[in-house]
Amino acid sequence: MFKMTHLSKAFRTEIVETFALRDFSIDVKEGEFVAVTGPSGSGKTTFLNIAGLLETPTGGRYELDGQDVSHLSDRARSRIRNEKIGFIFQAFNLIPDLNVFDNVDVPLRYRGLKASERKLRITDALERVGLSARMKHYPAELSGGQQQRVAIARALAGRPRLLLADEPTGNLDTQMARAVMELIEDVHRDGATIVMVTHDPELAARTQRNVHIVDGQVVDIDAAEPRFTAVAGG
Amino acid sequence: MEIQPILKSLRRQKTAALLIAFEIALACAIICNTLFVISERMDRMHIDSGVAESELVRIRSSTLDDAAERSVRTAEDLAALQTVAGVVEVAAVQQVPFGNSSWNSGLSVERGAPPVTGATNYFDSGNLVSTLGLRLTAGRDFRPDEYIEFDALFRADVEVVGSAIITQALADKLWPDEPALGKFFYTDQDPIRVIGIVDTLIRPSFRAVADAPMSVIYPVRNTPGLQYLMRVRPPADLDAVLKQAETALREVHSGRLISRAETFESMREHFFRGDRVMAMLLSGVIVALLVVTALGIVGLASFWVQGRRRQIGIRRALGATRGSILRYFQLENFLIVTAGVVTGMFAAYGVNAWLMQHYELSRLPMYYLPIGAIGLWVLGQLSVLSPALRAMRVPPALATKA
Ligand SMILES: Nc1ncnc2c1ncn2[C@@H]1O[C@H](COP(=O)(O)OP(=O)(O)OP(=O)(O)O)[C@@H](O)[C@H]1O
Numbered sequence: 206m207f208k209m210t211h212l213s214k215a216f217r218t219e220i221v222e223t224f225a226l227r228d229f230s231i232d233v234k235e236g237e238f239v240a241v242t243g244p245s246g247s248g249k250t251t252f253l254n255i256a257g258l259l260e261t262p263t264g265g266r267y268e269l270d271g272q273d274v275s276h277l278s279d280r281a282r283s284r285i286r287n288e289k290i291g292f293i294f295q296a297f298n299l300i301p302d303l304n305v306f307d308n309v310d311v312p313l314r315y316r317g318l319k320a321s322e323r324k325l326r327i328t329d330a331l332e333r334v335g336l337s338a339r340m341k342h343y344p345a346e347l348s349g350g351q352q353q354r355v356a357i358a359r360a361l362a363g364r365p366r367l368l369l370a371d372e373p374t375g376n377l378d379t380q381m382a383r384a385v386m387e388l389i390e391d392v393h394r395d396g397a398t399i400v401m402v403t404h405d406p407e408l409a410a411r412t413q414r415n416v417h418i419v420d421g422q423v424v425d426i427d428a429a430e431p432r433f434t435a436v437a438g439g
Numbered sequence: 440m441e442i443q444p445i446l447k448s449l450r451r452q453k454t455a456a457l458l459i460a461f462e463i464a465l466a467c468a469i470i471c472n473t474l475f476v477i478s479e480r481m482d483r484m485h486i487d488s489g490v491a492e493s494e495l496v497r498i499r500s501s502t503l504d505d506a507a508e509r510s511v512r513t514a515e516d517l518a519a520l521q522t523v524a525g526v527v528e529v530a531a532v533q534q535v536p537f538g539n540s541s542w543n544s545g546l547s548v549e550r551g552a553p554p555v556t557g558a559t560n561y562f563d564s565g566n567l568v569s570t571l572g573l574r575l576t577a578g579r580d581f582r583p584d585e586y587i588e589f590d591a592l593f594r595a596d597v598e599v600v601g602s603a604i605i606t607q608a609l610a611d612k613l614w615p616d617e618p619a620l621g622k623f624f625y626t627d628q629d630p631i632r633v634i635g636i637v638d639t640l641i642r643p644s645f646r647a648v649a650d651a652p653m654s655v656i657y658p659v660r661n662t663p664g665l666q667y668l669m670r671v672r673p674p675a676d677l678d679a680v681l682k683q684a685e686t687a688l689r690e691v692h693s694g695r696l697i698s699r700a701e702t703f704e705s706m707r708e709h710f711f712r713g714d715r716v717m718a719m720l721l722s723g724v725i726v727a728l729l730v731v732t733a734l735g736i737v738g739l740a741s742f743w744v745q746g747r748r749r750q751i752g753i754r755r756a757l758g759a760t761r762g763s764i765l766r767y768f769q770l771e772n773f774l775i776v777t778a779g780v781v782t783g784m785f786a787a788y789g790v791n792a793w794l795m796q797h798y799e800l801s802r803l804p805m806y807y808l809p810i811g812a813i814g815l816w817v818l819g820q821l822s823v824l825s826p827a828l829r830a831m832r833v834p835p836a837l838a839t840k841a
């Protein structure tokens with residue numbers, strides 16, 4: 206699905222230069238469910254941002270679907286985000302001014318789908334996350350778990366091939382977390398590739414592959430190949 | 440990007456949006472009317488007086504009470520003025536354009552009928568049409584035998600004024616559908632024949648431009664309060680001509696008071712001073728309103744962009760291009776301004792109706808509305824540009840920041 210080779214990401218301020226990622230290499234196969242763990246500040250979110258084309262790497266190579274995407278235009282990157290990638294965030298990130306229906310509609314509008322097609326996808330997605338009855342509600346009127354399910358519906362409606370989730374259950378209690386995790390597993394069963402950052406070892410254990418990031422570098426625990434090959438060969 | 444989601448989101452920010460829309464409506468109403476008032480003042484200031492202003496000067500001298508003496512003195516004065524270097528023609532008349540004081544009467548087209556219109560009366564002591572540089576478009580100038588003495592008008596036994604030259608505007612007013620030449624009009628009992636038509640000649644003073652060119656010239660010599668007109672051959676130093684004219688008049692009679700030695704250019708300038716000041720003041724009002732409105736838009740848009748940075752990041756993450764973020768804020772501004780402009784158009788007519796009632800303003804022409812609307816749309820877009828560009832630059836990674 207995507208492949209990072211000797212990737213680095215540096216954040217420059219006037220005084221210091223911090224490397225969020227250093228010599229970072231990983232190969233995520235189509236249909237994989239990868240759990241990413243690591244201490245705070247290790248670079249997990251940075252990794253997801255680059256994978257999701259929200260940020261560009263400072264060095265190295267990033268290929269998505271075999272295409273080098275590190276130097277694409279904003280328009281092309283936006284389009285890829287919109288069509289191939291779905292995001293789920295720890296803070297849910299719904300748009301507070303829009304109701305549930307319109308929130309799910311946002312990425313579909315950017316894709317330029319017809320109104321009838323959008324409506325179909327929105328109702329489908331909301332049904333799947335069990336929120337059909339809440340379409341007219343605003344985010345502030347929903348519980349955290351419900352908001353996260355709306356966010357999942359928003360990602361689902363776009364039918365992404367790659368779903369990136371940054372601590373999707375971090376703000377939820379155990380019961381809601383389980384429900385959200387089950388939904389994500391559902392999406393995975395439908396064929397999507399999933400990369401999920403989590404602090405919860407229990408959730409991580411439910412995935413096929415665990416990637417541990419320490420200090421901006423990957424420690425690929427469950428990779429089929431020996432770690433050495435994964436780093437050098439990609 | 441489509442309008443619907445923007446409207447939905449605006450509904451959640453009603454107060455601020457309505458406030459800006461209201462500000463724009465107010466600006467629209469005031470600016471449309473102010474522009475209209477300015478343009479009316481401009482029309483006044485640019486009115487064609489009908490006279491050859493750049494080649495004309497006037498000078499006034501104390502006149503004599505006795506009619507016979509007055510007529511002798513006038514003849515002597517005119518002869519003296521004629522000798523001033525550069526002077527081509529001279530004439531005497533009791534009132535001049537931009538001169539403020541004027542003799543008026545009501546005109547009707549049938550004896551005893553109520554007047555159709557009022558008009559001002561220029562009394563030509565001879566050679567007035569040609570000295571003023573009026574353009575005769577029909578008929579002819581007065582013949583020498585048509586002139587009568589002003590004094591004779593009050594002697595019961597004698598002549599009456601039988602002929603007159605009128606302006607085209609007056610002709611159209613008196614006889615809208617027929618040629619005026621040869622027709623008769625009345626100021627009293629006796630018919631007066633139109634023997635010539637000049638394209639225009641404005642009243643000494645006027646308010647509405649349409650009312651300005653309602654003038655009649657009568658062949659009546661030696662009215663009281665005569666003033667002298669001198670037409671010079673360009674290029675000539677008009678101030679020098681006035682000086683020499685003064686000297687020439689004092690040579691005729693040294694003890695006289697000489698006043699109002701002026702060029703027509705300075706008379707026009709003086710006459711329209713109030714209009715000019717008003718136009719400048721009102722322009723200042725418009726600029727101030729535009730600045731305040733622009734600042735309001737910039738302020739609110741900046742506030743919204745700041746408050747929606749996260750939302751912008753989320754939209755970017757979900758596939759919005761930079762362009763679509765820019766367009767979002769532009770379109771949002773356009774919608775708010777449109778709401779304001781539509782309200783403002785009605786308000787403009789309201790303000791106009793009020794002004795018509797309380798001041799002498801005419802009905803606001805329709806085309807001021809699109810002009811005002813386009814102006815405010817442009818202002819809105821320019822004002823929102825910088826905040827919208829800031830919004831456009833919000834990085835998509837902001838969505839993942841905790
Ligand atoms: N925009 C930025 N400017 C400067 N430094 C940044 C920026 N974003 C991230 N960093 C730094 O990069 C490093 C990795 O950050 P990142 O957010 O990827 O960590 P993380 O693993 O997601 O941590 P957490 O578990 O707390 O979310 C940190 O040291 C962080 O301070």
Ligand SMILES: [Mg+2]
Pocket residue numbers: 249250251371
């Ligand atoms: Mg993080």
